[in-house]
Amino acid sequence: MNPYVGHPNPLKEGQELFRKGLLSEAILALEAEVLKNPNNSEGWRLLGIAHAENDDDQQAIAAMMKAEEADPTNLEVLLALGVSHTNELEQAAALRYLYGWLHHHPKYKALTSLETPESFYHADVARLYNDAAEMSPEDADVHIVLGVLYNLSREYDRAIASFQTALKLKPHDYSLWNKLGATQANSVQSADAILAYQRALDLKPNYVRAWANMGISYANQGMYEDSIRYYVRALAMNPKADNAWQYLRISLR
Structure with a gap:
C-alpha cells in the first residue's frame, strides 16, 4: 500500500x-x-x-x-546511469552511458563521432573526457566522470585526484564526498575514506549509502564493533539494504 x-x-x-x-x-x-x-x-x-x-x-x-x-538526452540521467553501472562493475554499459553524456552535451558533443560507435573502449572514452577537461577545467562533472572512469580501470590514485579536483569546485556535494571515500577504500586507504564519508554524512545525515560504506571502512581496519554500529544505522533507515545485511553478517562472525 x-x-x-x-x-x-x-x-x-x-x-x-x-x-x-x-x-x-x-x-x-x-x-x-x-x-x-x-x-x-x-x-x-x-x-x-x-x-x-x-x-x-x-x-x-x-x-x-x-x-x-x-x-x-537527459544529461543527469546519462551520468547517473554511468555511475550506477560502474558500482555494479558493468563496464560496457557504464562506458556507453558516459560516452552518451558527452555525445548529447552541447559543449562537448563536437568531441564525439557523428554516429554512436557499436562498442566502446575505456582508453578512448577516458581520452575524450581528458580533452573535455582541457576545454573546461572548471566543469566539475567532467572531473567526476574521470574519477568514475579511473575507478573502472582501477587507477585509484588518478581517480582520487579527479574527485579532489571536482570537490574544489563542488565542496558541498555529499555524493561526491562519498565517491572519494569509496575510491580511497578501494585504494586501501580506509582511514582517509572514513574522513570523506564523515564529510558526506555531515552534509546529509540520512545518507544510507555513506553509513554502510563507513561500516565497511571500519571493518576493513578490523574495527568490527564500530562497523556494526554503522551497518545497523543504515539498516534502520533502509531495512532492504542487502549490502548492509551482508556486511553486518561478516562483522558479527
Whole structure:
C-alpha cells in the first residue's frame, strides 16, 4: 500500500522528502508520481537517485532506464546511469552511458563521432573526457566522470585526484564526498575514506549509502564493533539494504 497514491502533487512531496533525507518515504512518493505520470523523466530520475542513495543500485538502474526512455538526452540521467553501472562493475554499459553524456552535451558533443560507435573502449572514452577537461577545467562533472572512469580501470590514485579536483569546485556535494571515500577504500586507504564519508554524512545525515560504506571502512581496519554500529544505522533507515545485511553478517562472525 502506497499512502501517496492519490496525492495531488506526489512529485513535489517526493522532492521535499528527498531534500529532508527521508529516502524511503521519498521513494514511495516518487513511485506514486511515476504511476500517475509514467513519462515524467524527472520523476523517474529522482526516484533513481533516491534508490542509489538508499544503497540499491539495481533499483536505481531500473528507474534511471525509465527516465532515459522518457528523455534519451537527459544529461543527469546519462551520468547517473554511468555511475550506477560502474558500482555494479558493468563496464560496457557504464562506458556507453558516459560516452552518451558527452555525445548529447552541447559543449562537448563536437568531441564525439557523428554516429554512436557499436562498442566502446575505456582508453578512448577516458581520452575524450581528458580533452573535455582541457576545454573546461572548471566543469566539475567532467572531473567526476574521470574519477568514475579511473575507478573502472582501477587507477585509484588518478581517480582520487579527479574527485579532489571536482570537490574544489563542488565542496558541498555529499555524493561526491562519498565517491572519494569509496575510491580511497578501494585504494586501501580506509582511514582517509572514513574522513570523506564523515564529510558526506555531515552534509546529509540520512545518507544510507555513506553509513554502510563507513561500516565497511571500519571493518576493513578490523574495527568490527564500530562497523556494526554503522551497518545497523543504515539498516534502520533502509531495512532492504542487502549490502548492509551482508556486511553486518561478516562483522558479527
